[in-house]
């Protein structure tokens with residue numbers, strides 16, 4: 318998760334265990350706007366077998382469906398699923414196992430699925446580097462059974478929700494900017510997965526093009542600092558949200574707070 322940054326440095330910013338493992342959350346968001354109920358990313362899901370998960374160590378959390386239920390939503394209530402990208406830990410929960418082998422169905426049957434056209438084409442074609450993240454059982458059923466909206470360019474995709482499209486982590490990663498009660502919340506996805514990834518060169522080795530990630534982060538960090546945006550982290554187990562300040566080392570988190578304090 319920290320690429321070439323030495324453990325002596327990153328372990329001060331994000332706690333690990335004796336096997337170098339760190340706990341990450343798979344935090345999804347639900348936003349209601351314009352009569353829609355939009356779900357942003359869907360976590361791993363549970364379609365793969367034990368062997369697949371032997372290096373993943375899924376633990377804790379409420380689970381996607383249970384988490385939605387706790388907040389008053391059933392799968393049929395979701396009108397739109399927004400997938401930042403198609404890596405397994407972001408889109409897996411959108412497709413579920415039905416009875417019988419290789420028989421898959423949509424977890425949110427009424428939802429339109431929004432994914433960038435660049436990411437869709439890239440993931441369907443697949444490549445050796447990302448093959449363990451682009452799983453056909455997560456992706457192909459979306460195209461076969463789902464209502465897909467392939468997003469071509471940066472735009473206001475829903476009322477109050479603009480998107481930025483990035484190419485460093487994987488081509489076509491979509492980052493939503495959500496305007497709410499006079500604030501702008503940025504769901505930073507895999508561009509800035511945890512607060513520890515705010516420094517420009519603290520990036521994941523999963524990134525396809527590191528220099529592009531640095532450029533895209535710089536653009537987002539400057540815009541966010543200048544406009545007082547709030548970051549919402551998808552993968553940070555400890556810090557849900559933060560605002561930003563300029564320091565002698567560059568842009569850094571200023572205050573950390575829980576999502577419940579933002580809404």
Ligand SMILES: [Zn+2]
Pocket residue numbers: 402404486507523
């Ligand atoms: Zn990713």
